[in-house]
Amino acid sequence: MTVSYNFAYLDEQSKKMIRRAILKALAIPGFQVPFGGREMPLPYGWGTGGIQLTASVIGPDDQLKVIDQGSDDTVNAISIKHFFQKTAGIAITEDTETATLIQTRHRIPETPLKKGQILVFQVPIPEPLQFIEPKRPQTLKMHGYEEYGSMHVKLYEDIARFGRIATAFDYPVRVHHRYLMSPSPIPKYDNPKLHRSPAVLLFGAGREKRIYAIPPYTDVVSLDFEDYPFELEHWEGACAVCGSTQSFLDEIITDDNGTRVLICSDTEFCRKNAGSSQP
Amino acid sequence: MTPLMKGFDSEVFDSQAVFRHLLDAMAYPGNITGTGITLACPDRIHPGTGALLLTLMDFETPFWTDLAPDSSEVQWLKFHTGAPVTFDPFDAAFALITDTSPAIDLNRFNPGTVISPDRSTTLVIQTHGMAEGNHLRLTGPGIPSQTGLTFTGIAPDFWEHRTRINQAGPTGIDMLFVHKDRFCALPRTTQTEIS
Numbered sequence: 001m002t003v004s005y006n007f008a009y010l011d012e013q014s015k016k017m018i019r020r021a022i023l024k025a026l027a028i029p030g031f032q033v034p035f036g037g038r039e040m041p042l043p044y045g046w047g048t049g050g051i052q053l054t055a056s057v058i059g060p061d062d063q064l065k066v067i068d069q070g071s072d073d074t075v076n077a078i079s080i081k082h083f084f085q086k087t088a089g090i091a092i093t094e095d096t097e098t099a100t101l102i103q104t105r106h107r108i109p110e111t112p113l114k115k116g117q118i119l120v121f122q123v124p125i126p127e128p129l130q131f132i133e134p135k136r137p138q139t140l141k142m143h144g145y146e147e148y149g150s151m152h153v154k155l156y157e158d159i160a161r162f163g164r165i166a167t168a169f170d171y172p173v174r175v176h177h178r179y180l181m182s183p184s185p186i187p188k189y190d191n192p193k194l195h196r197s198p199a200v201l202l203f204g205a206g207r208e209k210r211i212y213a214i215p216p217y218t219d220v221v222s223l224d225f226e227d228y229p230f231e232l233e234h235w236e237g238a239c240a241v242c243g244s245t246q247s248f249l250d251e252i253i254t255d256d257n258g259t260r261v262l263i264c265s266d267t268e269f270c271r272k273n274a275g276s277s278q279p
Numbered sequence: 280m281t282p283l284m285k286g287f288d289s290e291v292f293d294s295q296a297v298f299r300h301l302l303d304a305m306a307y308p309g310n311i312t313g314t315g316i317t318l319a320c321p322d323r324i325h326p327g328t329g330a331l332l333l334t335l336m337d338f339e340t341p342f343w344t345d346l347a348p349d350s351s352e353v354q355w356l357k358f359h360t361g362a363p364v365t366f367d368p369f370d371a372a373f374a375l376i377t378d379t380s381p382a383i384d385l386n387r388f389n390p391g392t393v394i395s396p397d398r399s400t401t402l403v404i405q406t407h408g409m410a411e412g413n414h415l416r417l418t419g420p421g422i423p424s425q426t427g428l429t430f431t432g433i434a435p436d437f438w439e440h441r442t443r444i445n446q447a448g449p450t451g452i453d454m455l456f457v458h459k460d461r462f463c464a465l466p467r468t469t470q471t472e473i474s
Contacts, residue, residue, distance in 0.1 A: 007291045016337050019298050020372075023335075024397040026305045027453045027466035029420050033397045057302065059295045116303065144393040144449075176420055176468065178449060198423075200306045215306050215468075218420040 008055040009087040014038050018056040018211070022202060025213035030175030031143070032126050037209035047080060047105060048206025050122035054084065054103050057118060057202075064090050065099035070107040070248065070265030077105070094268045106169070108190040110247045110269040113199035115216065121184045126205040126212065128172045128182040148180045151223060159228055168233065174221045175214055183220075189232050189248045194220040239264045242274035284321060286333055286359035293318075297334040304455070304464040309417045309426040311409060311463045321352040323377050325405050327457040329356075332403065336360035336373055343371035343400075345378055352377075368400065375403045379432045385444045388452050396449040399467075403455045407432030409463065419469040427474075428463065430456065438471050 006012065014036070021035040040048040058064065064084055068076040072094045080103060084090045093099050096111040103120040113119060129139045132150045142148065151172055158166045171188035175181045183194055184203060194201065194214060201214040214220060224230040238245045240261040247269055249262040264270035287293035296315035304312050313327075320329035323346060333356075336342060342362040346352050353364060365371050368387040376383060383404070391399035412429030415438065445451035451467025465471070 007295075012290055012294065013337055016294070016335065017339065019302075020335055020340070021397070022302065023305050023401070023453070024399075026302075026421075027451075027468065028396050028449050029468065031396060031449060057299070059299060060292065115307075118302075140394050200302065215420040217423045 005087045007088055008058050008084065008090075009041075010038065010052065010055045014052075015056040018052055021211045022053070022056065022213065025202070025211050026200070026215050028179075029215055029218050030173075030179030030181040030212060032205075032210040032212045035209055035211050037206050040206065042079070042083075044207040045124065046076060047103070047122040049204030049208075049211070050103050050105070050120045050206075051080060051083065051204075052206060053120045053202050053204040053211065054080075054101065055088075057120070058084065058088060058090060058101060060088075060090070062090060062100045063093045063095075063098055065093050065096065065102045065268075066104070067102070067107060067109065067266075067268075068105040069250075070109075071267045073267060096268055106185045106187075107248070107265060108186060108193045110264070110266045111272075113193075113197055115198040117199040119197075119199050119201050121186075121201070121203045123182065123184040123203045123205040123210075124207070125170075126182055126203065126208050126210045128170075128180050143179060146178070148174075151180060152225075155223060155225070159225075165224065165228060165230075171230075172223050174223065176218050177221070180223075181212065181214075187233070187248055188222065188230075191220070191222045191230070192232070196220070235262055237262050239270060239273075242270045244270065244273050247273075283358055284319060284355055286355075287316070287318065293330075294334045297330045301331060301334065301455075301464070304462060305453075305466060306421050308419065308421045308465055308469040309428055309463055311411065311428075311461050313461055317460075321350075321355045323350075324352050324355070324375075325457050326460040327462040328375065328377075328403055328405055330460075331455060331457070331462065332356055332362075332373065332375065333359050335401075336362040338362065340372035341365040341370050342373050342375070343368040344375040346375070371400050373401050373403065375405075377405045379404065379406065379434075382434060383437055383440075385437075385440050385452060390444060390450040390452055393450060396451070399450065399452060401453050401455065403457060404433070406430050406456050406458050409456055409458050409461075413474055416472045416474050417465070417469050418472075419466075421466075422469070435473060438473055441465075442471065 021033045066077040068074040096109040105122045170185045222230040314330040338361040388400035408431035413427040414429040445467040453466045
């Protein structure tokens with residue numbers, strides 16, 4: 001006996017409900033729209049929010065790319081690709097340029113995105129104020145009345161303690177000069193790519209059952225202070241594989257003596273870059 | 280009694296195709312686009328309107344329209360979506376205006392609340408025509424610098440009213456404008472200026 005599913009697993013009414021939430025999310029940039037998150041056949045933390053978004057958006061003509069920490073080949077990315085191949089018979093690609101739909105965990109591809117592409121982020125904690133104010137009714141009011149001073153206090157405390165803003169990932173942003181938003185646990189290196197991106201950026205949090213979005217060409221500002229401006233991380237050295245100094249680098253330990261090398265986190269970018277730099 | 284007209288050929292793939300056009304329209308306001316499908320609709324419902332409402336509505340979305348509740352158009356929408364018809368536009372998740380000759384009173388619709396601005400009415404307005412043009416200049420998220428549209432059959436003071444409704448933010452009314460099988464979106468964040 002073969003088990004068959006509706007196209008892309010979700011039933012049509014669930015897709016409708018999620019589609020309505022996506023449209024409201026685009027109409028109110030950065031606002032977390034609550035939605036009726038469904039049980040997915042994989043645990044929370046594996047991208048259930050992102051998968052529900054992808055399932056509601058995807059069609060037979062799409063070219064889907066899935067990355068996990070920049071890599072096309074890690075277990076989360078592979079499982080999600082299998083999921084959509086199995087339930088939607090969808091074409092998979094690793095090429096950022098030809099992908100129409102990209103689901104990502106914790107990175108934005110190095111190759112610049114284009115108009116019409118959709119990037120779906122997997123979000124564990126959608127509420128940027130959660131660690132400042134754990135009560136949801138309270139954070140709703142803080143967002144409603146733009147009471148974001150406490151987030152600046154948190155960043156200031158970083159400076160008082162460490163001499164710099166120590167937040168390196170999930171670095172809070174203001175979207176369209178209004179909502180404070182968690183960009184999901186992307187490195188702050190990727191924050192500038194959110195600003196006025198030509199692509200559609202959708203965020204899905206399965207456990208917390210919220211969807212939010214950044215429309216194309218929308219101002220996204222990383223929080224900072226006049227005397228402590230937002231700064232990107234940089235590395236002493238280049239990628240050991242492709243030699244790039246223009247991408248986000250991961251540190252890899254290669255032996256028992258603690259020898260370290262840096263390599264690109266975006267595997268597709270690295271492969272292309274290595275190919276083009278070879279004689 | 281005339282038999283009920285059919286809806287989508289494919290519930291799954293037609294609604295997906297329409298939604299992708301709708302997602303694009305909402306993400307890039309002012310872009311006039313088709314729906315990607317062909318759909319025969321009852322008289323006073325444009326094919327674009329029918330495609331959008333069949334894609335979006337279900338039993339969870341109260342629906343208001345300026346058409347009579349017992350009209351074949353409303354019966355068709357109810358049959359294919361299961362959306363309950365409401366008599367108070369303020370309760371409506373979706374509202375359809377087919378006749379733009381009486382002034383549209385936007386105060387009748389729900390702009391959401393400061394806490395839940397997403398719980399607002401989405402307005403679908405059937406126009407007598409629309410094209411890229413320079414009558415109405417648009418700026419805001421989704422628009423690289425500015426773009427322009429020209430509508431036929433919508434009173435100039437409608438745009439002033441719309442600006443007033445949306446300027447308080449984050450509350451507001453998101454709008455879809457339809458002419459025949461084409462449509463465009465103006466979410467609340469899109470600012471308009473008559474030139």
